[in-house]
Amino acid sequence: MSLPPDQAVLISGEPGLEKDNLAALIHYGSSSRQQLMLRLDGALLKADGIDLFGAEAEPGLLELVGDGDLLIDKFDQVCEHLQLRLQELARSGPDQLFQGRLFFTAESSVPALDRCCTLIRVPPLRVRRQDLGEWLRYGVRQRSRKLGWAKPPAVPDAVVKRLQSYDVPNNLRELEVLIYRALQQVRRQGQD
Known part of the structure; x- marks a missing residue:
């Protein structure tokens, strides 16, 4: 399967399917495999997004990842306000704020990401x-x-x-x- 190199990816399916490992396989099979891939648990992200986007003099994780890829695991557990910011980031593609590729995992489909992400649905065993x-x-x-x-x-x-x-x-x-x-x-x- 060939994926557009810069487009965000949403991997969805039931719990226990190791969707984060699938994201890592895509990353390591891509041209950015030499770059960092950071995995974050979406349920643990701060609602204001400060850990991702930073604040005033403090850089956020997006800036620190640079050209690497970022996996937001359990996107469906991210608070609604931060989900909206991440959806906008996925729609904009690589920009000044974040140059890498975004990966999201979720247990269910996320219609708001359908048009801006490559969708991969992992069927249960x-x-x-x-x-x-x-x-x-x-x-x-x-x-x-x-x-x-x-x-x-x-x-x-x-x-x-x-x-x-x-x-x-x-x-x-x-x-x-x-x-x-x-x-x-x-x-x-x-x-x-």
Whole structure:
């Protein structure tokens, strides 16, 4: 997928889909990958926007990021007044205030950003059941590496089919927990 290099990006989807990681993948796959990418939790931003936009003699984070990219995670939890300022910043594109690209994540669509952002909707795992086997095997390989295992355990097709009948309400986060617990159980069984 090729995205316009300067256009803001809104990544939306249910909780647990690691939308911030998707934003980082886009950043690191772009020409600005050598620049800083700063991630901020939108729920923690000050309502007046002073931490982003600065005040009198104090520069804000937008100025400090410079040509880097800025991710506002949980945009739907940003206070309304600050949302309006960020929407205007997204509409204006790179300007004197901020030269980088804006990324937003949200759990639901944000109609006000539809015209000024590239929109990416991440579907939940329950509608991508056919992908669960690959996600599961990938997660087992990753977690096994972290545990220092030379070879990850095989994931039987029966396990994949059983998981495909489960809705995985918390998406990738829940899948990671399931993998962690299963590998801990494998480890305990190996010690017996």
